[in-house]
Amino acid sequence: MIQLTEVTLMRGSKVLLRETDATINPGQKVGLIGANGCGKSSLFALLRDELQSDHGEVSVPQGWDVVSVAQETPASPRSALDYVIDGDTRVRGLQQALEAAESAGDGQALARLHGELQDAGAYDIEARAATILAGLGFAPDSLSRPVSDFSGGWRMRLNLAQALLCHSDLLLLDEPTNHLDLDAVIWLEKWLARYSGTLMLISHDKAFLDATVDTIVSVEQQQLISYTGNYSSFEKQRAERIRLQDIEYQKQQQKRAHLESFINRFKAKASKAKQAQSRIKQLEKLEDLLPAHSQSPFSFSFFEPPKLPNPLIKIEHVQAGYGDKVILENVHLNLVPGSRIGLLGRNGAGKSTLIKLLAQAHPPLAGSVETSSGLRIGYFAQHQLETLRADDTPLAHLVRLDKNATEQQLRDYLGGFGFNGDAALSKVAPMSGGEKARLVLALMVYQKPNLLLLDEPTNHLDLEMRHALNLALQAFSGAMVLVSHDRFLLSSVCDDFYLVDSGQVAPFQGDLDDYRDWLLNQTASEVASKKTQSANNSGPDRKTVKRLEAEFRQATKGLRETIKRAERQMHQCQQCLQDLEQTLADTSLYEDSAKQQLRDVLDKQQAATQQLQDAEAEWLEAQEMLEQQQAEFDRAMAS
Template sequence: MITLRDITLRRGVKVVLDNASATLQPGEKIGLVGRNGAGKSSLFALLTHRLSNDKGEVEVPKHWRRSEVAQNMPETDDGATDYVLEGDLPLVAARAALEAAEAANDGHAMADAHALLADVGAFDARSRAQALLMGLGFKTEQLDAPVNSFSGGWRMRLQLARALMCPAELMLLDEPTNHLDLDALVWLEAWLQRYDGTLIIISHDREFLDAITKVTLHLDEGKLVRYGGNYTSFETQRAERMVLQQAAFAKQQDRVAHLQKFIDRFKAKASKAKQAQSRVKALERMERLAPVLASADFNFEFREPLNLPNPMLMFDEMSAGYGTNTIVRNVDRSVLAGQRIGILGANGQGKSTLVKTIAGTQPALAGKLTQGKGLSIGYFAQQELDVLRLDEGPLEHMVRLAREVGPAGREQELRDFLGQFRFTGDMVNQQVGSLSGGEKARLVLAMLVWQRPNLLLLDEPTNHLDLNTREALSMALNEFEGTVMLVSHDRALLREVCDEFWLVADGVVKPFDGDLDDYQKWLLDQSKEAARAAKKQSAAAPAPAVKASAAPAPAPAARDDRKVSGQARAKLADQTRPLRKEMEQIDKRMHALATERAEVEAQLAEGAAASAIAEMGKRLKAISDQLEADEARWLELGEQIEALS
């Protein structure tokens, strides 16, 4: 169990945590939420002892191993798989023990080391590491490529794989979905759902949090408040809590005014002095409630485009790629005014290549791409934050943009415009290099809006944006009168903005007939097909040769095909009957467990007694373990029935 008791933490003059308390049970999956700059990463640093609290107590079981994603960019010539394997600390320790035993020629120590290697899963560790890498989007030929050969985003995926490789009782993930595309995000989501340790996630992806977390810890104004349920449940509960808090505050203010009025009226009268004094003491003893201070919502809007060419783009047998390497070919489509297109596709299939070709940052390899007259593209690239000038301030960026790209604007007009994106006062001159990732992303959005485009080409625009800013972006895109083409791993944004999808797969671009749920099913089917193909390939290896005399004699032909067929069906029914019966029993048990879990979570959400919380946490963990075991057995039975059939 993790216990934070009356914690105060300061970073410079800022109080990040102010007498904050929280209790987290073993095996819980917790979403840590709060606005940018609230102190979520500082809390992670506190739990891993990189920071020390100024006051209070932090209790984390001493035997717990911790795993988190390192934020530094790895620089090594080691292969990708070997680098990820180093994240398995028990495996690294067991290998070191074996090397020491061999160096000392100590047979007893070598035997112990080999036993330890077996205990930590050394024999399948490499395949487990490669499964993590492939789940995060690495191709087979990249598994042993040097770490230094990968770009920054891919190296951060390596850091994530390394964190997942460590068998830890406590896993801390700070924005793990940044640098991931949708297929890798779906895989990570499924992996974390199976993780049986205590998990704390900082994320601004609503659907990701909803799918994984069962507890939400809200950090606001230095206080920690625990809510039972995922992010959507948290929003509902917090809204209700704020309404009740505001009502209680208003009621108390009425009571205070009533007492003060009595005191002011009768404090000078001898006959009422005693009563007035008792009310003064009542006021002093009263625990004052604070008013609800909700953080101001951030919102912005895209300017009305000067014109709307229709069609905006026309592809005529266009091919795109790099040099002689064609990635997508024979694109024959058009983009019309007002369309909202989401671009889907697995990693490496060519989504960003297509977007870069449309943006004009790289030429088409073949065919033709025609732009409508008056087309103005607002392009947000994945690497857009990297091309900001770190030694300049937001105002300098805007002045140069207005001068070189347009439309023109006076300095005061540009200052006022930046204020809409929360760049106020001296902040307009603060060096971009010292801004947070979210602030940099807001600056890029401001620069896009200023250009007044009629086609928005957005490649992963939500990286580094908090939930409030993502919601503001969604609203602005829905009100935008031009055309939107969007690549994103944020499913909430795709659902709210896009009304049609293009799928980039197998070298072609085609319409995807379905929604995001259908796309996730499609990804799962693709993964299963790949697994079956690999299994079939391994099974197709030639069997050992046998002597001809050892071959069994052919069975006699059946005289009555219908009789044989009926006997086969009867035999199959006999074989599968106990399996189906067990599946029915598991279904009933899982339904009962799910009902019980919902009841326990509801009790926790309503505020259970402190003495009962620990037992409820243990029961939730036991239910989750049983459900996971039942699901695994249900799938196993289904596979057995399918094999028999």
């Protein structure tokens, strides 16, 4: 096990951890959370033996392979596939030793090295690396491209692929979803569900934490506090503790009243559609968890726009893309005040292209884009972090927007985004990604937009800032189009989803669970399509094909039964968790006399969550084995 005993950790004169203890058991999956700058990444460096504690002891089992994601990627001429495999230094070392033994004609060494390569997984390493890269969004024809061809975000995906490929007893992942789209995040969740080692994960993505961890370690007032269960369970426990202990909770009542009003208005006009009901549930969950965020340093809201023309933007028969490359065809979209649209679609389908079209960053290739007089666009994308003036301060950036406001007014405004005191006068250059993102958001909000175009706005934002952004978006009166891999944000602020796929943009009937099912069905359809193509190009006669297919169905019968059993188990666990959520909504459960009952319900929730994760892992493993055997069968038939 990993043991921290009375550990004190300092960076310069700042105390990050003070005489704190923690225990992490083998196979445990831990979410490490806390405000930016509290010491999470430094704790990772401590576990990698890159830092030494200033006091106390840190014990990691001797002989454990500790793997984390490299933060830098050289502009290498190596192909993407070779670069990922290079991360497994053991395999590469054995391969070099084998080449030397072959040159020397050392038969004894050759026999030994072949055995060690087999044990190290060298003979299927290319297939495993290609599978991981495909899951992270790399197209098959991109695996041979040099690393230098890829942008920074894609290079970080290559580094993540390296970490996932290597054998590890302890896997340290620091914000692994920052450069991923929703499809890749869902794939990574499934991969981590099957991971058998010890996982420590830093993330500000609630849904990702809920799906991947069974324990939360929270950095609070320089201490490591452990909570049993996933992030949602942590929020409930912390919210209840604050309700009982913190009188400061009363300052949240104004926000609660506002959110209750919003929920009631939404309920009054919502249909019985699944998406509408899902949205109501997320809003009510936000209301219940307000106490857990009562001490957040962030608090802001969108100003009422000077005008709300209707419609704001009208798109008819639009063709969008770049140069001669057409990405979207025949797009129709009418954005009116109150529109809240979340864009879904696989990587490269054109979500960002549509956002840029709406932002007028690129003209349409064909068709009509009509904008109303008085349109004010608030556009947030990651590249805008680089447009900040490195030598200027947050205050100086804001002064350029409003020379008539007093310094105190601007300082008060910046304080809602965490730029208090000297932070408002600090230069942008040394700021973290999270600080720059907060500043870009602050500048956007100050300009009173009536149309928000948000492309992955939560990248680099910590949990408290995400919560503040979520609350602010609830009260926004204009229109909004959102691309995000943060499913909690998508489900709680979007009324409608649009699917971007195969060059088309169309309303998506369903919620995010339905979208996950759609992704799985798409994968299955692609496998079936390949099977059909192979059959059309194959030589065996019809009778032989039927016999072989029957034999294949019999051989894979066990896998198919496992998949059906896991699906039943997943459905039962999901129903159980829904029932437990209703039980936890009963306020009498939080009275002193019901403490044991509350603990029992939370234990049942944790057990059901674990059973759901186990069933999902079993389903995914069986599904992947079936697809692998199907692919092998198709190749055999084609040959």
